[in-house]
Amino acid sequence: MFLTNPRKPGLRKKPNGFSTLELAVVMGMVLTLSGIAVPSISNSLRVYQLNSVASRVADDFKSCRFDAIRRNVPTTCYVTPNSSGYLMWTDDTGTGAYDPTADYSITLANAETLVDSGSIPDAPALETAIGVTGSTTMSGSSSEVSLTFDSRGAVSSSATVNVFYVGYPGNPAYGYRAVVVMPSGSVHVWSPDSNGSWFQSN
Numbered sequence: 275m276f277l278t279n280p281r282k283p284g285l286r287k288k289p290n291g292f293s294t295l296e297l298a299v300v301m302g303m304v305l306t307l308s309g310i311a312v313p314s315i316s317n318s319l320r321v322y323q324l325n326s327v328a329s330r331v332a333d334d335f336k337s338c339r340f341d342a343i344r345r346n347v348p349t350t351c352y353v354t355p356n357s358s359g360y361l362m363w364t365d366d367t368g369t370g371a372y373d374p375t376a377d378y379s380i381t382l383a384n385a386e387t388l389v390d391s392g393s394i395p396d397a398p399a400l401e402t403a404i405g406v407t408g409s410t411t412m413s414g415s416s417s418e419v420s421l422t423f424d425s426r427g428a429v430s431s432s433a434t435v436n437v438f439y440v441g442y443p444g445n446p447a448y449g450y451r452a453v454v455v456m457p458s459g460s461v462h463v464w465s466p467d468s469n470g471s472w473f474q475s476n
Contacts, residue, residue, distance in 0.1 A: 320386075320448050327386045328440045328451035328463045329476070331362065334380055335421065335453070335461045338364040342423040348430060350422040353412070353438075359383035386448075389441040390414025394450055396470040400437065403464065403472035404454060409435040427459040451475075 292300075335351055341364060342349035350365045354372070363372050363379035372379070382388060391397040391411040401409050412419050422430040429436065434457065441450030452464040452472070465475045 320442070323384070323386050324440060324442075324449050324451055325463075325475075327382065327384070328453055330380050331382070331388075331438055331440060331453045332461050332463050332476070334362045334364065334378070335455055337378060338421075339423040339427050339459050339461070341366060342425055343427045346425045348422055348424050350420050352418055352420045353388070353415075354418045355416055359387045386440060386442050388413035389439050389443055389450065391437070391439060393441065393443070393446050394439050394452075395446060396466045396472065397439070397452075399466075399470055400452055400454075400464060400472050401435075403474075404435060406435050409437050411439065412436050413438040413440070421455060423459055429455060429457050429459055433457055 338349050338351035347368070349368075350370075352361075352363050352365060352372070354361045354363070358381070360382040361372070361379055362382065363377045365372075365377060367373050367376050390413060392414075397411075401407060412421070421436060424430045436455040438453040438455070439450055440453065442448040450466070454462050454464055456462075462474050463476045464472045466472050
């Protein structure tokens with residue numbers, strides 16, 4: 275019996291791996307796709323962070339309101355500026371002074387925080403969307419501000435709509451949100467669309 279070599283003479287095995295040209299083409303495709311995707315991902319991250327901070331601010335007011343109703347005692351929520359941003363806290367002890375061991379609090383110290391209405395180009399349209407004439411901007415102050423909820427959950431001594439704007443200081447193009455506290459005590463988050471018209475997001 276004769277054994278023959280199955281390989282034909284003159285044929286060489288193709289080397290494993292990619293050629294320099296193939297690597298260059300793949301790298302070019304990766305860089306092109308990255309250039310398209312990165313701005314979209316960055317914008318989505320800003321929107322997510324903005325929504326997160328606005329929700330935290332709204333939740334702090336809601337928590338203060340529910341405490342006032344639950345304990346049947348007027349309860350105050352303070353917004354205190356500090357060196358890193360703002361401290362929001364509920365005066366559960368009723369002393370008027372922040373007690374880190376007893377008072378519920380959140381800290382706004384990142385790139386997205388409370389801003390004044392002067393940096394919000396579509397701020398005047400918010401009143402139209404809510405359906406009111408006259409509102410009070412509470413955010414962006416260099417001094418402490420507060421809202422007190424009575425035992426029914428309404429805002430004490432306030433017949434106007436109170437607004438806390440959340441955004442990126444110095445970068446309004448990154449977007450913004452409005453946390454609206456109605457005289458009745460209800461709290462909502464509003465967002466503007468691409469045309470500057472506001473809509474209630476929660």
